Amino acid sequence: MSQAPEPFDIVVLGSGPAGQKAAVQAAKAGRSVCLVERDAVGGACVHHGTIPSKTLRETAVHLAGFRVRAGRHVPIEIPPDLQLQSLMERKDAVVEAHVAFLQKQMERNGIVQRHGRARFVTPHVVEVESVYGDRSLLRGSVIVIATGSRPRAPEGIPIDHERVLDSDSILTLSHVPRSMTVLGSGVIACEYATIFAALGVRVTIVDKGKRPLNFLPASIVDRFVAAFERNEGCVFVGNATVRSVQWNGVDSVVTQLDNGWESKSDVLLCALGRVANVEGLGLEHAGLSTNARGHIPVDADCRTSVPHVFAVGDVIGPPSLASASMEQGRRAMRAALSLPRGNAIDTIPAGIYTIPEIATVGVDADTARAQGIECVVGTARFDELARGQIAACTDGVLHLVVDCATRRIRGCQVLGEGATELVHLAQMAMATGATVETFVDGIFNFPTMAEAYRVAALDADAQLLRMAQR
């Protein structure tokens, strides 16, 4: 390996949502780009995470929805020998189509692809090792680290990928289990917990926090927990620390908690966070290091402490959402190339694909008040909407956070089916500086879930009026 490094304007490490958008942005700006991927194109998002889990979720949602709407007359039972893969029959087609799209996009934009593991040898040069152990060098004027993350394997949890699984191996289960313990109550934990609950699995979520999804307002989370616990045999156990997890050697995983509680289940999903994929990157050769949480520190433009090196996506820590990662990739490249960035990063929504869905954008009332913003929260309950009743989506709620001084929309939180789509109306309202009147005066189709905005806006408007009258 004595040849000179192959030069590129931009070298991107990782082809997940963040790396891919960074590469495309740079290529569209006329730069030469090389994208290095250690696994299959698309990264964990396409092959182990977002896309496979959402494909299973789609089936679970339809099964659960059908049961609610017509199950009394046309019962649907999942046969005990049904393979889990049968419920994800479209996964391979979806993944194949997505990968083909990504490949075409790379080719169309003239992005050079290298398959292998990269590590820094100098701040501007990375070595790429192929699966066959061959090595080559790439030189980048700018280098983007987008190597993603993997499930954390906490000490003392015997993850064997057979009975005790992590979020990368949970979908390799051959059949739908009878019962499942889920450790953790973050986004991934709650998504899988509710998907399996909808499939009829008795799910126990265990977490040290009082509530799951602790970054969301309590009013949303309490409704979420209530909806989850309405599934037969499903329970959230909060304020509990795991003392031990053991496969009993015969037929169940035994989870013992510090409060004396014991859970026995067919399988256990350990979803206690993710760790950044930074080992083996040779960050020290680039003059970089990680913070206490193992993430690469960056500024608002995702630039690291080494000016020509950017880090985007899961390697920089929360929010670790595909949508945010894409924007980080795009933004980092625009910063690297001194192009205008805009302020879209302030209004990136968060979509949580639980059943029911949850979505947020902007701030909630508590956060707004902590920032010194006086606000009111307009609320619409889905059981008050004609469409909510028709679609049997009565669990839902929409909160619209309205700034008292400017009457502008500051944030929105939605729980209920369609939440991840519905939230975009609030996002656009925020991006355009719309006031609550936009939704009060706006006429939506009837019956639709979007009507929730008008109901919430009218509620907020009434509160503002009362305040003005005091």
Add this chain to the structure above:
Amino acid sequence: MPAATISDFDAFVDQLLQSGALELPMLPSAMAETLALCQSDTADAARLSHVIHRDPTLAANVLKVANSAAFALPVPCASLQQAVARLGLPRIAETALALCVRGTVFSEPSCRDALARLWRHAALSACFAREAARLLRRNVETAFLCGLLHDAGKAVLLTSVARAAGSRGVDVGDLAAALHARHQDVGEQLAIAWKLPDPVAAAIAHHHEPERAHAHGQFAAIACLADLLAHFVDACDGAQMPQADAIRRHPSIALLNLYPDQLQTLFALASKAQASAEAFA
């Protein structure tokens, strides 16, 4: 047709396949029930013990395996239920499946030695496949079956030829290349007849060209790699022992995205895999 004088083995196999004369062994009922239990959410120790107990030879052999050196139990198991309690449901189910396959596919007395070598290779491949699946986050039980059954077509063909040859016997050495050329086709027939899960059927049919297994390419590639690793540590079925470098550069490595250090992990598991496979001998 005396096997020793077969000049056109392909024609012979074609004839067997087309005429329906190929003797595909019946799926043993214990194996069918064990497979169904493994794929259902109702598997429990009592039901599995019940299934195994219905076949006394199987029950005795499961106990023998449970008491073998591979599991290193401090006190020998005297009953099946005790074995299930000590080794766990998955290992006992795996053992029962392996023993059913051995008794059904690898048991023709007229070519006992050759089938014993093939069986040894199957068991070793199964153990390597299991470890590879664990490393690559694939279903461990499915991978075990892929490894176990990948060369079942060879055993079926060999049995058919040996029976056709009768007392004249067969020279397995002469047939090695021909067996290799046709065993995937015959294995595929067996997989269809036994209604094996799709990934297992795909691995049997395409383990020498895993990219043709499409959606199940990963399991076919795992079977392919397990096959290579088993030959590497023990050229027990008479096949040529591959060199470590050839394995490192094999196309299945790229399909699995297995980097040199990960492959080294699998090489390092050789003695564990061998010990597990010995238990099925």
